Amino acid sequence: MRIGIFGTGDVGRALGRGFAMLGHEVKMGSRDANNEKATAWASEVGALASVGTFADAARFAELGVLATLWSGTQSALNLAGAQNLAGKVLIDATNPLVFAPGAPPALALGHTDSGGEQVQRWAPQARVVKAFNTVGYAHFVKPQIPGGPPDMFICGNDAAAKTSVTSILTAFGWNTIDMGGIEGARLLEPMCVLWVLYGARTNSWNHAFKLLKK
Numbered sequence: 001m002r003i004g005i006f007g008t009g010d011v012g013r014a015l016g017r018g019f020a021m022l023g024h025e026v027k028m029g030s031r032d033a034n035n036e037k038a039t040a041w042a043s044e045v046g047a048l049a050s051v052g053t054f055a056d057a058a059r060f061a062e063l064g065v066l067a068t069l070w071s072g073t074q075s076a077l078n079l080a081g082a083q084n085l086a087g088k089v090l091i092d093a094t095n096p097l098v099f100a101p102g103a104p105p106a107l108a109l110g111h112t113d114s115g116g117e118q119v120q121r122w123a124p125q126a127r128v129v130k131a132f133n134t135v136g137y138a139h140f141v142k143p144q145i146p147g148g149p150p151d152m153f154i155c156g157n158d159a160a161a162k163t164s165v166t167s168i169l170t171a172f173g174w175n176t177i178d179m180g181g182i183e184g185a186r187l188l189e190p191m192c193v194l195w196v197l198y199g200a201r202t203n204s205w206n207h208a209f210k211l212l213k214k
């Protein structure tokens with residue numbers, strides 16, 4: 001499959017590497033077609049990797065991955081072009097965080113709205129699935145955590161899109177739990193803050209969530 005990654009940060013690079021490891025072609029998009037981080041990533045990943053603008057990545061993609069700083073996400077989607085994402089699965093790995101010096105990250109919105117819902121409104125014809133937002137990027141691919149595999153909670157309005165994302169998550173080494181429509185992001189996004197809080201309190205970043213059931 002052809003994967004378009006929107007974002008050159010740790011998340012975009014880790015997921016891009018993971019998709020290429022599984023044999024997918026990956027184009028990493030950003031504001032600048034010659035972005036240094038993207039170009040270095042592509043040299044490291046090899047023949048399956050390429051770089052371009054957000055719009056190049058959106059046109060290339062059969063499946064897109066949104067991995068942008070929250071404050072730049074709407075702009076990135078505008079640059080990608082909503083029409084280039086129409087009908088395509090869009091994995092939303094973002095968290096709507098605001099950062100203040102000396103304070104832990106806080107959610108920019110919640111309770112009655114979420115980043116996932118915003119993303120679905122900004123790209124109305126994309127089939128948005130929230131995923132990968134509840135764990136640090138170092139564990140995205142083949143997480144090795146005792147008691148695992150951990151659970152990846154996903155949500156989105158399109159059942160077939162969630163089935164596709166579940167297959168991808170299985171290949172990445174995750175168990176998947178479907179939490180329903182995209183409004184579930186109101187609860188999945190605070191889980192990121194909880195994940196960071198535990199990491200900061202224990203100075204350890206090798207944890208992930210699992211729902212125990214019988």
Ligand SMILES: NC(=O)c1ccc[n+]([C@@H]2O[C@H](COP(=O)([O-])OP(=O)(O)OC[C@H]3O[C@@H](n4cnc5c(N)ncnc54)[C@H](OP(=O)(O)O)[C@@H]3O)[C@@H](O)[C@H]2O)c1
Pocket residue numbers: 006007008009010011012030031032035067068069070071072073075076093094095096097132133134135136137138
């Ligand atoms: N770090 C983690 O472990 C982790 C885990 C789960 C989820 N997340 C979430 O995943 C997202 C990506 O995180 P990250 O740490 O990889 O990177 P990041 O530093 O949050 O974001 C990097 C990307 O955002 C783009 N960007 C920044 N400002 C922009 C603007 N005004 N307009 C358009 N694009 C803009 C940058 O584009 P350019 O390349 O063009 O500069 C870059 O590609 C965030 O929403 C984060 O909360 C992070």
